[in-house]
Amino acid sequence: MLSGVIPTPSGEEEYDAWAEQTTHMLEEWQCGDNVKRQRIVESLKGPAADIMTFLRAQNPNATSNDYMQALETAFGTTESSADLLVKFRHTFQSEGEKLSAYLLRLDKLLHCVLRKGGLQLSDMNRLRTEQVVRGGLPQDMVALHIRMTDKLREPLTFNELLKEVREEEDMLQSRNDTKNAVMSKAVTSVTKTLPEIKPNPEME
Template identity: 50%
Template sequence: MSLCINWCKGKGVDPKHALMVRQVPTDVGIDTIEETLHTIKRLGRVKVRGKMFDPEINGLVVLCVCSEVVNIREIPMDVVPSVGGEPWVLSVPENMDNGNVPQAPVPPPEPPTFTTEQFLKSIGEILEKTNRPVVPENTAFKRLRAFSGNIPPPAGEETLDTLLMQAHLMVDECVCSDGEKRKRIIESLKGPALEMAQAVRSSDPNATPNDYLEALERAFGSSESGEDLYYVFRALRQNHGERLSDFLRRMEHALTKVVYSALNNFCGGQLSQTLC
């Protein structure tokens, strides 16, 4: 538990949103880990924040951050990887001090008995919610907090992971147009992050909101060394049943990180601020 809490503090991760994955083979890439954990809907969006090798289990221990608060009673104790193989063990910080022993399951409540009147009333409420009007574009979904890309984040600013989680939630659930979503993302940026967004807009005026978020993640998101990124790229393999186009997109994403890391080192670590 002490190790996990210290790991969360070092990575700037809220322990309530932290998840540890054990017994992960060393040749498994970050994309595969995130893809596997995304099958557990209760976790929301999942990002890998760190990896370490555990010689006792001859495998990796992976620290992940989830957009939802992690409750060990609402998720499975293990998960089968998307590429097949032995299950990976899941644990959370608040449950590590008791040996990850799950609590006894609570028996489901007996189904309620509905009268005809109650049934018709429930159907009416469902139809009313289903037919609700479209929300106007000027209705605030949730204002994104400021982000500049400076490290450490100044007071009043979000970390990149928190910004991306909030922004992806806004993009996925808000009913407004892509133009309004782009506007809300750009309005939350300043400093080097705003310069990066302006560069994306200059190169492609029709860039989607996700294009802006991917550019921010590439520029400010990776804390791994160039050697680690290159090792992940070299270890990429096409998954069983994966379409070639999807595999090529994964390769392109991993290669972009390697190239950006190399350019960032060449520019003395100032690429995100100077855009080279």
């Protein structure tokens, strides 16, 4: 639920978290826009619900995208879509950061741009993948895999890309764990076979 009241009441979401979740669901829902509008309205209360009432009175033909933009105007960031897109283009993976965490940071910014009307929904998958290719660390093996396959297939959805990245990360982690376990066992085995070195009394 979202009311837009600050501080956020118990049992409700802050606007940014609500908007990100709702935008993802709007992408995934295979239903007509009238159903999407209804589901948005059902998740609102208080000032947020009042905004929808005013919008529908002024524009009975408003779309679910119009609903989201009206809420963004009322509760979202004051940065422009152009500024947010520049910020998105200059967001890079940090040292020590997993690619999955970087992808989540990117997607949050990308949805802010979408809610501000700075891009079309149909462009999101392409822009997201392009920035992962540009912004991923050169030594990140998962990012390298995405660079190698980027031009060979259509851009993946957020859920598809995140699933692939996490599976690759888990596979690499499993390999490293196995390698470390084998090395540790080998070192232990060698240590046990070494002769015990006793101190020489004449050296004391």
